[in-house]
Amino acid sequence: MDWRVFFKRGLPFRRRLVRLHHANALFFLILSISGFILFSGTFRTALPSVRVYVRDIHVWIGIVSILPLLYYLPKMARHLKGLKKKQNQRINLYLILTVLSALIGSGLLLTYHRQFSPQVSTVALFIHDAATWFGVPYTIYHSITRSRWFKKAERAASKSTIVSEPMEINEKNPIYTRRSFLRVASGGIIVLIFSPFIFRWIKPFFPSMGGQVAETASKNKLVPKPTPNVKSSPPIGGGKKGEFRYYTVTEVPTITNQNFSFTIDGLVQNKKRYNWEQFVSLKRDVQVSDFHCITGWSVYSVTWEGIPLRKILQEAGVKSKAKYVKFYSADGVYTDTLTLKQAMAQDIMVATLIDGKLISQDNGGPVRLITPRMYAYKSVKWLNRIELIEEEHVGYWEERGYSKNAWVKS
Ligand SMILES: Nc1nc2c(c(=O)[nH]1)N[C@H]1C(S)=C(S)[C@@H](COP(=O)(O)O)O[C@H]1N2
Numbered sequence: 001m002d003w004r005v006f007f008k009r010g011l012p013f014r015r016r017l018v019r020l021h022h023a024n025a026l027f028f029l030i031l032s033i034s035g036f037i038l039f040s041g042t043f044r045t046a047l048p049s050v051r052v053y054v055r056d057i058h059v060w061i062g063i064v065s066i067l068p069l070l071y072y073l074p075k076m077a078r079h080l081k082g083l084k085k086k087q088n089q090r091i092n093l094y095l096i097l098t099v100l101s102a103l104i105g106s107g108l109l110l111t112y113h114r115q116f117s118p119q120v121s122t123v124a125l126f127i128h129d130a131a132t133w134f135g136v137p138y139t140i141y142h143s144i145t146r147s148r149w150f151k152k153a154e155r156a157a158s159k160s161t162i163v164s165e166p167m168e169i170n171e172k173n174p175i176y177t178r179r180s181f182l183r184v185a186s187g188g189i190i191v192l193i194f195s196p197f198i199f200r201w202i203k204p205f206f207p208s209m210g211g212q213v214a215e216t217a218s219k220n221k222l223v224p225k226p227t228p229n230v231k232s233s234p235p236i237g238g239g240k241k242g243e244f245r246y247y248t249v250t251e252v253p254t255i256t257n258q259n260f261s262f263t264i265d266g267l268v269q270n271k272k273r274y275n276w277e278q279f280v281s282l283k284r285d286v287q288v289s290d291f292h293c294i295t296g297w298s299v300y301s302v303t304w305e306g307i308p309l310r311k312i313l314q315e316a317g318v319k320s321k322a323k324y325v326k327f328y329s330a331d332g333v334y335t336d337t338l339t340l341k342q343a344m345a346q347d348i349m350v351a352t353l354i355d356g357k358l359i360s361q362d363n364g365g366p367v368r369l370i371t372p373r374m375y376a377y378k379s380v381k382w383l384n385r386i387e388l389i390e391e392e393h394v395g396y397w398e399e400r401g402y403s404k405n406a407w408v409k410s
């Protein structure tokens with residue numbers, strides 16, 4: 001790409017616009033790919049160490065992609081004049097500009113979302129998702145139907161039926177039908193490819209459509225089932241608002257009575273190890289809290305039932321040398337820590353039930369840590385061990401670039 005073209009004097013207007021269009025297309029492509037990597041659960045597992053870099057690239061290219069737009073806007077009136085007789089191109093232009101502004105605006109909010117309350121990122125993420133799931137398929141359709149080979153195919157389709165009399169395009173004309181067939185077919189294939197993503201995204205907004213995000217059948221098998229507290233069932237929070245996006249950096253572990261254990265050890269007076277029967281007989285409390293992921297999504301008003309962490313710590317008798325509390329997952333890989341002071345906060349909970357039901361396997365069940373006022377990378381799923389330690393430990397995502405400060409702005 002020759003950037004000087006934007007600044008060269010005396011270049012024909014059309015050529016400038018074509019170059020601008022190519023720059024835009026290139027940015028959009030990189031942003032689509034990096035955005036997909038950030039969204040994808042497979043990449044989360046396969047390449048956790050580059051996540052933060054991919055995010056930075058996505059943000060920076062996103063910011064740089066504002067430049068062609070700024071360059072274009074003062075010239076828009078002149079461009080529109082040239083499109084007076086081309087209604088389709090005008091509609092295309094407005095659509096693209098709407099999608100780009102939605103993506104840029106919401107993208108900026110998401111980049112700086114820690115400055116705002118989580119509601120801002122909930123709205124921004126919705127817009128970013130909506131603009132993506134409409135804009136990416138539309139752009140692919142646009143680039144296919146405007147490409148040289150597509151035009152050639154269209155011409156071939158019309159040539160093969162050339163007849164001697166002059167042709168008029170109306171709904172009965174087979175040439176028109178063949179040409180539009182190519183468009184409908186390409187459009188159809190693109191919609192088909194994207195529909196699972198769009199469907200998965202849109203489903204939670206329409207609980208009547210069968211609501212809820214698909215969850216793999218829980219393979220966790222634990223008996224007895226804990227009896228929910230009266231505050232849990234029906235949930236005093238009125239039921240969670242929003243959907244979790246299930247994250248894991250490993251295979252999802254399956255937990256049964258055989259392999260379940262819950263240990264508290266390290267710098268404590270009374271080390272303990274519970275089996276499931278013992279664990280469910282411990283006294284539980286109920287709390288209603290919000291759940292925030294640092295990538296921008298939140299679930300509001302969740303009714304959690306479990307054991308307040310400070311009670312577990314008091315019970316175990318923390319030795320005075322202990323400074324940090326380290327949490328382990330049954331996945332064997334994920335860990336995180338809290339300072340002892342943070343761990344003693346009243347809303348940190350070792351939870352077993354969500355809205356009156358056992359936490360599902362995908363959702364981190366049967367036992368997960370809940371840290372409502374901190375981002376959920378602290379919320380270790382499949383929690384099976386708590387260790388009191390003296391030296392600081394760096395958690396799984398903090399080690400891969402996430403901030404050590406996990407506090408959510410209230
Ligand atoms: N064991 C384990 N715990 C984890 C994670 C993980 O990958 N593995 N991801 C964390 C992150 S970043 C978030 S946002 C939440 C997501 O919880 P969910 O998968 O129930 O939606 O779990 C947290 N706890």
Ligand SMILES: [Mo]
Binds near residue numbers: 293376377
């Ligand atoms: Mo997260």
